[in-house]
Amino acid sequence: MMVLELRQYKLHPGQRDVLIALFEREFIESQEALGMRLVGQFRDRNDPRRFTWIREFPNMPERERALNAFYSGPVWAKHREAANATLEDNDNVLLLRPDLGSRLPISECVACRARSEAWPGRDHRRHDLLPLEGSAGRFFRFLRDRNDA
Numbered sequence: 722m723m724v725l726e727l728r729q730y731k732l733h734p735g736q737r738d739v740l741i742a743l744f745e746r747e748f749i750e751s752q753e754a755l756g757m758r759l760v761g762q763f764r765d766r767n768d769p770r771r772f773t774w775i776r777e778f779p780n781m782p783e784r785e786r787a788l789n790a791f792y793s794g795p796v797w798a799k800h801r802e803a804a805n806a807t808l809e810d811n812d813n814v815l816l817l818r819p820d821l822g823s824r825l826p827i828s829e830c831v832a833c834r835a836r837s838e839a840w841p842g843r844d845h846r847r848h849d850l851l852p853l854e855g856s857a858g859r860f861f862r863f864l865r866d867r868n869d870a
Contacts, residue, residue, distance in 0.1 A: 722818055723777060724784055725760065729813040730772045736807035737764065737772055743803055744774075751796040752776065755787045770809070 732740060741762070749759050758777040765771035778784035791797055 722780055724779075724781055725817040726776050726778075726784075727815040727817060728774050728776070728811070729815075730808055731810040731813075732770045732772060732807050733809050734770060737769055740772060740804065740807040743800060743807075747796055747800050748804075751794070752787070752791055755790045755794075756783060757787045757791070 730740070741764075744762070752759060756779070760775040760777050762772070762774040765773065778787060
């Protein structure tokens with residue numbers, strides 16, 4: 722079953738653009754080459770020290786394999802010091818999985834609608850989110866409110 726990671730970082734002052742540039746240059750393609758899919762990255766409009774991103778794994782065993790391969794691999798070894806220098810706190814990680822029992826129609830699901838627009842003609846099953854660990858209430862309210870707008 723698909724698993725998403727919602728990662729929320731607090732950065733040292735003035736470091737968000739530094740991390741985003743490094744992230745986009747070095748970490749997106751290298752993670753996707755190992756089977757992870759980076760779903761999105763987000764800047765907090767109200768807090769220049771916040772950076773949030775989401776990545777997807779096919780299942781928990783693949784998550785473990787891909788994370789081990791990335792964090793023990795050459796790209797992370799080369800750039801981890803630069804990345805870690807921007808971070809004040811990177812421990813805010815939520816694991817999410819689809820809620821297969823949800824009655825939310827696909828047309829009302831933000832993630833499904835975005836996938837349909839990005840990849841027309843592909844199978845877009847329900848991707849309503851349900852937290853596995855931690856509290857994701859604010860995130861879900863944000864998605865719901867954006868969807869209702």
